[in-house]
Amino acid sequence: MVERSKVRVVIAKPGLDGHDRGAKVVARALKEAGYEVIYTGIRQTPEQIVETVIQEDAAVLGISILSGAHMVLIPKIIRLLEERNIKPNEDIVIFTGGIIPPDDAEELKKMGVAEVFGPGTSLKTIIEFVDRAVENLKRFKA
């Protein structure tokens, strides 16, 4: 298993959605599990999120979105990451949570989101997912 304290996670809230309790709970849980978590705060543009991922050299990006704008914002974030040569599941693990309907979730997974966590997902599930998912990243395979 990859040493958690060497894994940097960015938790971001894009768009105009101000409901940050979920994001903060997940951020804290990941910290308690031993990860290094960078929380961007609310009202982030996709560009700000991508720049943060780059400057913090993050291996994981958790996107929290409850505003319904996920099919606009998340694909944009993924596109911007790919433009900077950061490939989902190879260079970065992207997961998302909030209010995302199952059909959209399927679409997002095809685009590169590794997992979509709906409301009520246990923190244990999220932590175990991150543990497993980072093992497939290039940087930890070497």
Next chain:
Amino acid sequence: MESLDSLIKSALSGDKKAIARLITLVENDEEKAREVVRRIYPYTGRAYVVGITGPPGSGKSTLLDKLIKLARDEGHHVGVIAIDPTSPFTGGALLGDRLRMQRHSTDPGVFIRSMATRGSLGGLAKATNDAVKVLDAAGYDLIFVETVGVGQIEVDIVKTADTVVLVTVPGLGDEVQAIKAGLTEVADIFAINKADREGVEMAYLELKMALEFEKEKWEKLGWEPPIVETTAFTLKGVKPLWEAVKRHREHMEKSGRLKERRAFRAREEVKTIIASTIASKVEEKLEKGEAKELIEKVVERKLDPYSASQIVMEKLKEELGG
């Protein structure tokens, strides 16, 4: 994975992804850190380092957010290393300083990196120094290092900065804490933030009194630390704080003190690296079978700790000398 060569080349030309990768390397990998620093060192030396410290909740990050704007307006390329504590229980960290400076994330002339203390004082000092070098080599000419606290760790991190700003908040009694931690001896500028709160006059007086004790020293050095009242949220006092930083820089450069401080920093860095290397070797040694037997003897009162350490040191001397 990119080769170290191409990574360094990209970082030196300003590629942020490469810069970030290098910082991760120097944080995580002892051997690679050595190699990276060796190669980028000739490109360092231009950056001016400002340390910002103070207790949690004093508004350092918000102040820094405003200072970055002023620095950018004057054409600086600004690097920021924001340090937050690692939980001693879980080994994880929640790095939230960046939150207050996020508007600068997309500014090509700003690089913000969050760093966790990771539980080893020597390790943190080394990682911070090395990260500063990477940013310096990559072209960031003004680098802020923000640490939290009023304790020894924070003093050690910032005392090697060129200018040290101590931020306190009225009413928390931090001024007393700061005095106790020796920060009043180290700080070049004091900022009383959230100056719209009650107790600002008291805070000012307490700091002023503490500085009275150091009066002779400051007079000899030619710099009396100013106490600036700021309310970062409304921008009040922020320009005067920035002006104070610039004035201090001018003083450091003109008086020759900057050279002294840099010599001090170089000495501290070498010392830290040596201490950290030896500490690792000692850890390694104590894990091996022979040393474990020695420890058992100490527990059984057959050997005292000093004699035991003497034996280990003899072995180490052989190894290091060989």
